Amino acid sequence: MIKAWIKFLAAAVFSLLLLCSCSRDMTEQENSPYTVSFFAMDTYMEIRVYGERAKEAAEAAQAEILRLDGLLSVSSESGDVAKINSFGEGKLSGDTAALLEMSLELYENTGGAFDVTVGPVMELWGFRDGNYRVPSSEELSQVLPLVDSEKIDYGSAERTVKLGEGQKIDFGGIAKGFASDRTAEILRNAGVSSAWISLGGNVQTVGGKPDHSRWRIGIRDPKGSAESYLAVVSVENQAVITSGNYERYFIDEETGKRYHHIIDPSDGLPSDNGLASVTIVSDSGVLADGLSTSLFVLGVEKGADYWREHRGEFQAVFVTEDGKIYITEGLEACFTSDREYEVIR
Ligand code: AMP
Ligand code: MG
Secondary structure, three states: HHHHHHHHHHHHHHHHHHHHHHHHHHHHHHHEEEEEEEEEEEEEEEEEEEEOHHHHHHHHHHHHHHHHHHHHHOOOOOOOOHHHHHHHHEEOOOOHHHHHHHHHHHHOOOOOOOOOOHHHHHHHHOOOOOOOOOOOHHHHHHHHHOOOOOHHEEEEEOEEEEEOOOOOOOOOOOOOHHHHHHHHHHHOOOOEEEOOEEEOOEEEEEEEOOOOEEEEEEEEOOOOOOEEEEEEEEOOOOOOEEEOOOOOEOOOOOOOOOOEEEEOOOEEEEOOOOOEEEEEEEEOOHHHHHHHHHHHHHHHHHHHHHHHHHHOEEEEEEEEEOOOOOEEEHHHHEEEEOOOOOEEE
């Protein structure tokens, strides 16, 4: 009888210990993320996923980003974009077609500030192969007529595309946002309710933090180091995507002048309107990415007008070269900064 009691007690203690260790595992899973980090789309990516299904979900998302990279990169020979660029025409997969449609819509809506046919100009400046150089005005004027989305012949029913002679498409201004939307979708479909996705500093969030507070996303100081922030936006379930002239650039040895990678399609030169960065906050990553590039080219005033016409779709933070900050009205409640800022209404 005493033996039976001892056995029972031992079993009870063992079960209790097991239960404790399981529940500790669960809490750990909830509070510490499963993280994958890797290099894709020419940049460093990190996905932090919380909850029980974090590992499978994060790994599935990583695999999908690598697939999209192959499809959309200008240098991946078997992908849609590289093929279309070398043959000038072809049939697109559903994803590439969706991205092209979005790009053409942005071209229309922004009066050509966003132009996916910017490829030949990117090549001319050396942003494609890293052989940076300042092109002559003759070279630029030869290539500039190729930057014109009007010349793309796109048939949405069959997803066929024909580029104008010599044209090349470049999804660099929008592909990361497309990939972060897809990542968020994969995670949500796997039942994940809390995740932080950073594709080269462009952040997309799933839900809030595990403790249900909002994610605090830093906006980089264009004049500071990679770790210095001039403001924070608190968000959940949204994308926070920045285009900045400090992200990719080269300095001309002769003149000491800096040339960055966001091109004004009207003259083929790096956009030079006094802006240092534009951050877009939106439910849609692809829209945020496309618009961060577009509004960078449009500048503060035209960018503010664009927001007034589309204020239901996104909010924006503009930072100028001389350190001024402008935020759109919808960010007032979730924007914090030690610096002064003006609200666009
Ligand atoms: P982002 O960092 O999202 O602003 O994207 C910049 C990238 O977009 C560049 O590296 C180019 O690949 C591409 N790009 C540059 N200028 C434009 C433009 N005006 N319209 C569309 N894409 C552009
Ligand atoms: Mg962009």
